[in-house]
Amino acid sequence: xxxxxxxxxxxxxxxxxxxxxxxxxxxxxxxxxxxxxxxxxxxxxxxxxxxxxxxxxxxxxxxxxxxxxxxxxxxxxxxxxxxxxxxxxxxxxxxxxxxxxxxxxxxxxxxxxxxxxxxxxxxxxxxxxxxxxxxxxxxxxxxxxxxxxxxxxxxxxxxxxxxxxxxxxxxxxxxxxxxxxxxxxxxxxxxxxxxxxxxxxxxxxxxxxxxxxxxxxxxxxxxxxxxxxxxxxxxxxxxxxxxxxxxxxxxxxxxxxxxxxxxxxxxxxxxxxxxxxxxxxxxxxxxxxxxxxxxxxxxxxxxxxxxxxxxxxxxxxxxxxxxxxxxxxxxxxxxxxxxxxxxxxxxxxxxxxxxxxxxxxxxxxxxxxxxxxxxxxxxxxxx
Ligand code: PMP
Ligand code: GLN
Numbered sequence: 434x435x436x437x438x439x440x441x442x443x444x445x446x447x448x449x450x451x452x453x454x455x456x457x458x459x460x461x462x463x464x465x466x467x468x469x470x471x472x473x474x475x476x477x478x479x480x481x482x483x484x485x486x487x488x489x490x491x492x493x494x495x496x497x498x499x500x501x502x503x504x505x506x507x508x509x510x511x512x513x514x515x516x517x518x519x520x521x522x523x524x525x526x527x528x529x530x531x532x533x534x535x536x537x538x539x540x541x542x543x544x545x546x547x548x549x550x551x552x553x554x555x556x557x558x559x560x561x562x563x564x565x566x567x568x569x570x571x572x573x574x575x576x577x578x579x580x581x582x583x584x585x586x587x588x589x590x591x592x593x594x595x596x597x598x599x600x601x602x603x604x605x606x607x608x609x610x611x612x613x614x615x616x617x618x619x620x621x622x623x624x625x626x627x628x629x630x631x632x633x634x635x636x637x638x639x640x641x642x643x644x645x646x647x648x649x650x651x652x653x654x655x656x657x658x659x660x661x662x663x664x665x666x667x668x669x670x671x672x673x674x675x676x677x678x679x680x681x682x683x684x685x686x687x688x689x690x691x692x693x694x695x696x697x698x699x700x701x702x703x704x705x706x707x708x709x710x711x712x713x714x715x716x717x718x719x720x721x722x723x724x725x726x727x728x729x730x731x732x733x734x735x736x737x738x739x740x741x742x743x744x745x746x747x748x749x750x751x752x753x754x755x756x757x758x759x760x761x762x763x764x765x766x767x768x769x770x771x772x773x774x775x776x777x778x779x780x781x782x783x784x785x786x787x788x789x790x791x792x793x794x795x796x797x798x799x800x801x802x803x804x805x806x807x808x809x810x811x812x813x814x815x816x
Pocket of ligand 1 (some may be wrong): 524528632663664672674
């Protein structure tokens with residue numbers, strides 16, 4: 434393995450899902466739903482396969498999906514993207530993130546990201562030979578946020594881009610317009626590219642609005658906006674995502690993408706195009722259901738003795754394990770199958786400074802109510 438990847442062993446998701454299988458534990462680790470996406474959309478994928486839509490789609494993605502994405506951006510956010518040149522379909526958000534960084538960062542360039550961050554960020558930055566500059570999100574009044582002065586201090590002469598994930602995995606924060614304005618101000622002042630990971634764009638709670646960074650003044654022209662069907666339609670195994678960005682940025686990312694995967698699978702693209710056009714009510718139902726599940730898991734974890742950060746979006750609840758007498762989330766999550774028959778994710782693995790996240794553990798609530806209830810009943814034994 435090349436030196437720059439040696440720090441990256443098996444991902445925590447693979448480790449913890451394998452642990453759940455091996456021990457027969459309830460898996461509240463890896464974030465994937467245990468129910469399916471909208472039936473009519475699934476049917477469209479089957480029809481696409483049966484209907485012979487099984488050969489290479491064009492490199493940028495099927496026009497049906499690019500057009501559906503373009504209309505969705507316009508209807509939802511008032512953002513105009515030309516399906517022909519400003520939208521690129523990718524193999525999930527993961528490929529979009531990697532291809533964007535590889536396409537836009539020279540070796541030695543710096544990329545700012547808020548820690549804790551989704552695990553592929555650090556690996557993609559390392560693949561590009563770039564340098565990650567973490568800015569720590571810290572709890573303040575029950576939610577994780579950043580210090581604007583720390584963000585500004587992280588930007589230097591080699592800073593090329595900032596990765597912005599909102600709604601944020603694993604912290605559960607949905608950045609407010611004020612927070613986004615601070616980020617946008619820095620991007621404009623320092624001429625940075627923003628790579629925005631918006632895979633949970635539809636999964637916000639209590640009416641919290643998801644505001645794409647690209648909608649702020651002077652940001653559309655410098656933003657690569659990333660989405661994924663996986664979370665929006667509960668089809669994480671379809672690995673279908675897309676970027677929306679100005680033409681020169683899309684051209685750059687596509688230049689890299691064509692040699693990573695050339696194009697993304699065809700049948701899913703047709704089905705996701707259908708989903709974007711016809712299943713947004715289903716998505717609202719998913720969101721409302723998830724909000725109730727958030728409350729269910731939050732209440733259960735609080736009763737079990739965790740300090741809980743109630744998320745404004747995503748699938749995940751962040752907890753502080755210290756009230757239960759534990760100090761190290763990695764040690765606890767490795768023992769949790771024996772202690773309680775439950776698997777969770779140690780948040781410290783998402784930090785450049787693991788000690789800052791040592792006492793946090795993440796639990797997923799994208800699970801059937803009876804699964805959440807059983808997990809909570811088991812975790813109550815910890816107290
Ligand atoms: N970013 C974040 C914040 C995620 O939680 C995930 C997992 N869905 C991804 C990116 C990867 O998305 P995909 O499965 O579409 O590659
Ligand atoms: N996005 C999901 C999570 O954060 C899982 C992603 C993965 O398995 N790579 O749990």
